Amino acid sequence: MSTAGEAIQDHDHDHEHHDHKATGVTRWLFTTNHKDIGSLYLWFSFIMFLVGGAMAMVIRAELFQPGLQLVDPHFFNQMTTVHGLIMVFGAVMPAFTGLANWMIPMMIGAPDMALPRMNNWSFWILPFAFAILLGSLFMEGGGPAFGWTFYAPLSTTYSSDSTALFVFSVHIMGISSIMGAINVIVTIMNMRAPGMSYMKMPLFVWTWFITAFLLIAVMPVLAGAVTMVLTDKYFGTSFFDAAGGGDPVMFQHIFWFFGHPEVYIMILPSFGIISAIIPAFTRKPLFGYASMVYATAAIAVLSFLVWAHHMFTTGMPVFAELFFMYCTMLIAVPTGVKIFNWVATMWRGSMTFETPMLFALAFVILFTIGGFSGLMLAITPVDFQYHDTYFVVAHFHYVLVTGAIFSIMAAAYYWLPKWTGNMYDETLAKWHFWLSLISVNVLFFPMHFAGLAGMPRRIPDYALQFADINQIVSIGGFAFGLTQLMFLWIVIKCCRGGEKALAKPWDGAEGLEWTVPSPAPYHTFETPPEIK
Amino acid sequence: MKTRLILALTALFSSSALAESQLNLTRGVTDISSRVYDLHMTIFYICCVIGVVVFGAMFWSMFVHRRSKGAKPATFHENVKVEIVWTVVPFLILIGMAIPATTTLIAMEDTSDADVTVQVTGSQWKWHYKYFDNEVEYFSLLATRQDQINNRLDKGENYLLEVDRPLVVPTGQKIRFLITSDDVIHSWWVPDFAVKKDANPGFINEAWTRIDEPGIYRGQCAELCGKDHGFMPVVVIAKEPAEYEEWIAAEEERQLKAKEEEQRLMSMEMSMDELMDLGESVYLGSCAACHQANGEGVPGVFPALKGSDMALNDIPAHIDVVVNGASGTAMQAFGNQLSLRELAAVITYERNAWGNDTGERVQAADVNEYMNQ
Ligand code: HEM
Numbered sequence: 022m023s024t025a026g027e028a029i030q031d032h033d034h035d036h037e038h039h040d041h042k043a044t045g046v047t048r049w050l051f052t053t054n055h056k057d058i059g060s061l062y063l064w065f066s067f068i069m070f071l072v073g074g075a076m077a078m079v080i081r082a083e084l085f086q087p088g089l090q091l092v093d094p095h096f097f098n099q100m101t102t103v104h105g106l107i108m109v110f111g112a113v114m115p116a117f118t119g120l121a122n123w124m125i126p127m128m129i130g131a132p133d134m135a136l137p138r139m140n141n142w143s144f145w146i147l148p149f150a151f152a153i154l155l156g157s158l159f160m161e162g163g164g165p166a167f168g169w170t171f172y173a174p175l176s177t178t179y180s181s182d183s184t185a186l187f188v189f190s191v192h193i194m195g196i197s198s199i200m201g202a203i204n205v206i207v208t209i210m211n212m213r214a215p216g217m218s219y220m221k222m223p224l225f226v227w228t229w230f231i232t233a234f235l236l237i238a239v240m241p242v243l244a245g246a247v248t249m250v251l252t253d254k255y256f257g258t259s260f261f262d263a264a265g266g267g268d269p270v271m272f273q274h275i276f277w278f279f280g281h282p283e284v285y286i287m288i289l290p291s292f293g294i295i296s297a298i299i300p301a302f303t304r305k306p307l308f309g310y311a312s313m314v315y316a317t318a319a320i321a322v323l324s325f326l327v328w329a330h331h332m333f334t335t336g337m338p339v340f341a342e343l344f345f346m347y348c349t350m351l352i353a354v355p356t357g358v359k360i361f362n363w364v365a366t367m368w369r370g371s372m373t374f375e376t377p378m379l380f381a382l383a384f385v386i387l388f389t390i391g392g393f394s395g396l397m398l399a400i401t402p403v404d405f406q407y408h409d410t411y412f413v414v415a416h417f418h419y420v421l422v423t424g425a426i427f428s429i430m431a432a433a434y435y436w437l438p439k440w441t442g443n444m445y446d447e448t449l450a451k452w453h454f455w456l457s458l459i460s461v462n463v464l465f466f467p468m469h470f471a472g473l474a475g476m477p478r479r480i481p482d483y484a485l486q487f488a489d490i491n492q493i494v495s496i497g498g499f500a501f502g503l504t505q506l507m508f509l510w511i512v513i514k515c516c517r518g519g520e521k522a523l524a525k526p527w528d529g530a531e532g533l534e535w536t537v538p539s540p541a542p543y544h545t546f547e548t549p550p551e552i553k
Numbered sequence: 554m555k556t557r558l559i560l561a562l563t564a565l566f567s568s569s570a571l572a573e574s575q576l577n578l579t580r581g582v583t584d585i586s587s588r589v590y591d592l593h594m595t596i597f598y599i600c601c602v603i604g605v606v607v608f609g610a611m612f613w614s615m616f617v618h619r620r621s622k623g624a625k626p627a628t629f630h631e632n633v634k635v636e637i638v639w640t641v642v643p644f645l646i647l648i649g650m651a652i653p654a655t656t657t658l659i660a661m662e663d664t665s666d667a668d669v670t671v672q673v674t675g676s677q678w679k680w681h682y683k684y685f686d687n688e689v690e691y692f693s694l695l696a697t698r699q700d701q702i703n704n705r706l707d708k709g710e711n712y713l714l715e716v717d718r719p720l721v722v723p724t725g726q727k728i729r730f731l732i733t734s735d736d737v738i739h740s741w742w743v744p745d746f747a748v749k750k751d752a753n754p755g756f757i758n759e760a761w762t763r764i765d766e767p768g769i770y771r772g773q774c775a776e777l778c779g780k781d782h783g784f785m786p787v788v789v790i791a792k793e794p795a796e797y798e799e800w801i802a803a804e805e806e807r808q809l810k811a812k813e814e815e816q817r818l819m820s821m822e823m824s825m826d827e828l829m830d831l832g833e834s835v836y837l838g839s840c841a842a843c844h845q846a847n848g849e850g851v852p853g854v855f856p857a858l859k860g861s862d863m864a865l866n867d868i869p870a871h872i873d874v875v876v877n878g879a880s881g882t883a884m885q886a887f888g889n890q891l892s893l894r895e896l897a898a899v900i901t902y903e904r905n906a907w908g909n910d911t912g913e914r915v916q917a918a919d920v921n922e923y924m925n926q
């Protein structure tokens with residue numbers, strides 16, 4: 022994607038004379054162009070995906086056999102923690118922000134994001150955040166080792182000194198996300214082309230709009246949580262220390278008040294992507310547009326009422342357990358509506374199966390499987406058995422990897438022709454898809470069984486009855502990890518050249534982004550399009 | 554090639570080892586655990602049915618409504634009736650599911666009228682059990698040898714799921730657990746009882762069980778509690794009530810004797826060899842998890858004792874930190890975990906092992922004197 026910009030220069034477009042952009046590294050450092058910033062975000066997130074993936078490989082290598090082989094338990098805990106943090110804050114969230122940057126202005130007929138300088142800033146602080154986080158691994162005592170959920174007092178009294186760096190880096194990530202979210206909201210509210218009413222916006226824009234509000238609501242809560250951890254550890258407060266009148270369980274309430282909406286932050290934009298791709302390749306309008314919008318809003322509201330389903334074993338009063346169980350079950354209803362809508366969109370369509378569609382279909386099936394295990398986890402009495410086992414690890418990887426990540430890959434294949442002006446290599450891409458699909462299930466499906474049989478999560482070594490399952494899982498893990506290098510190659514190849522893409526390479530696709538040439542010129546919609 | 558792959562896969566899946574390993578939740582050995590199992594299977598089957606319907610419709614369209622088969626796209630994009638149906642029907646299914654879940658949950662949380670009460674305290678990385686109705690309490694530590702973990706010895710059948718002193722409880726009686734922690738959060742979990750409850754420092758959680766069958770039940774700590782979270786199993790032995798009474802009486806007697814013996818032995822001097830032998834075994838059992846067997850600790854997390862100023866020069870401070878711990882750190886107070894002789898031995902050991910050759914002996918009487926100051 023970095024070459025996308027260069028490619029534009031050798032083309033002759035109407036907008037060519039506006040392309041006064043710097044060259045070399047300053048172009049990227051000082052850019053305020055939404056497409057450049059989108060590319061930066063996307064590349065950054067892909068690098069983070071590989072870094073976090075490398076850590077997953079360390080985890081899976083250690084768990085390949087019972088016994089301790091490669092790493093000591095303290096380092097193992099650092100790997101799981103940093104893997105989780107990097108994947109959530111470094112891979113998934115920046116990828117969505119990158120897609121938002123590239124696509125939202127083009128989808129609503131705006132020339133750029135509303136706050137372009139802030140846009141530059143919100144990206145460029147991210148590399149520092151992750152450099153700090155990764156650097157802390159090399160400190161004496163190691164990096165964060167308390168899980169991505171950093172429960173107190175493990176993260177306060179009992180953590181190593183790198184905790185201050187962890188707190189600092191999470192603050193930077195949070196600031197970046199909030200700035201990105203403000204930008205999305207201001208852009209959508211003010212910069213829609215004439216005639217683009219709210220109920221005409223593409224669903225990707227809608228879902229991001231709602232996601233941005235979630236971000237603004239909960240990132241400050243995360244900032245509060247890490248700050249309290251900081252002061253408890255270094256400045257003698259006792260928010261989470263019973264000896265000083267605090268309560269360690271309060272930490273979990275605060276964390277999950279952020280954490281549950283956070284998981285929807287990582288999936289709502291996916292819903293938008295899938296709602297764009299499925300109609301395009303079924304050549305039929307999306308079924309139930311309005312109900313999709315309402316369902317997204319309902320999910321967003323409910324997501325503030327279910328946080329304690331992560332805390333059923335902490336010893337809450339029964340009525341609280343019941344309340345959170347009911348709310349959690351309720352959230353399955355709007356989620357179900359979405360899935361039914363996608364299936365109804367496919368019904369009596371005229372389907373073809375290019376790679377974006379393959380990833381989108383895999384998303385629908387595998388995300389639904391993740392939803393099923395989520396429904397099972399909602400049943401409190403049974404959650405006592407599932408909680409903190411590999412069943413949960415299976416559950417959230419189905420929604421995050423085959424959910425969020427698959428939708429991001431679908432989006433990348435779908436819009437790569439628009440970004441680069443070239444078609445990606447369809448044969449390689451199909452290989453990438455099928456290998457990913459098979460390996461990801463070998464990787465994550467057996468984890469359900471390990472969890473049901475009683476294997477706790479976050480352990481570097483396990484009892485012998487889990488040995489076979491873990492071996493299969495690890496093989497799937499290595500295969501999935503390697504397969505993603507193919508994706509890197511496919512994207513690089515597509516940036517470098519290939520069959521030239523039409524302005525609208527997918528005959529069934531709808532939306533303003535397909536009305537501009539491919540690759541999209543550096544500046545688009547300087548005069549707003551008219552929407553009937 | 555393809556067939557070979559399939560053959561290999563089937564071989565893998567039908568291998569006797571895999572057939573033996575459990576793939577589903579246990580039904581357990583209590584009424585509650587069996588109700589939990591039934592709930593689990595019910596919700597699982599509901600998901601299967603919904604899955605068959607949804608994925609069935611999806612695959613049907615994928616095969617029938619594809620362009621290569623000449624399918625022409627329809628244009629419908631709304632249908633209020635259908636949309637109401639697929640909002641209301643799932644809602645009703647969920648209500649059907651919520652009812653048994655609610656009754657089970659209420660039963661699980663009813664800890665009243667217990668016959669036996671045990672306090673369960675987690676600390677890095679062991680469990681402590683204290684019986685309320687008898688003068689019995691003890692620690693329960695992982696019994697798997699370090700050599701097995703480091704792959705120098707073959708792993709035993711109950712690798713990582715075995716402890717030196719299991720919790721012993723009677724069958725057929727309501728046992729109440731009061732669960733808490735001395736340091737970070739742990740979680741006490743025995744799948745066969747469907748009991749998993751967090752141990753929160755400074756707070757007490759309640760849980761209960763009534764076990765139908767005598768037997769040995771194994772579980773693990775379920776909440777990340779630091780480096781050796783994976784190495785603090787739970788083992789519970791359920792005995793017939795009569796046998797249990799016998800056991801607890803004998804145990805009470807034994808603990809009383811041990812205290813008397815301790816008083817008697819206090820005046821006895823131990824030789825350097827005796828102290829070092831006992832000290833080494835105590836050190837490996839209680840201290841090496843943090844300070845490491847070679848005394849070098851984990852830099853930045855657990856201090857080295859090898860060459861430490863305290864271990865070389867300052868006996869009173871050394872006794873103090875081992876007896877009382879260092880508050881606000883992972884260094885626990887061992888004063889009530891180890892006997893006076895063990896304390897003396899482990900302190901002596903730390904002052905003379907790994908080249909800390911001070912030649913000084915610390916006796917039980919010294920520790921006792923310090924504790925009584
Ligand atoms: C490359 C493939 C991946 C593999 C092989 C993998 C493997 C694992 C494993 C084995 C664990 C559990 C560690 C443990 O509990 O001991 C884990 C935890 C986790 N993974 Fe992944 N993962 C992958 C990709 C991802 C992605 C893409 C995401 C997010 C989008 C993700 C998010 C997480 C999170 C949040 C945790 C929890 C960390 C914690 O317990 O604190 N993973 N991963």
Ligand SMILES: [Cu+2]
Nearest residue numbers: 281327328331
């Ligand atoms: Cu949640």
Ligand SMILES: [Cu+2]
Nearest residue numbers: 774776778782
């Ligand atoms: Cu633990």
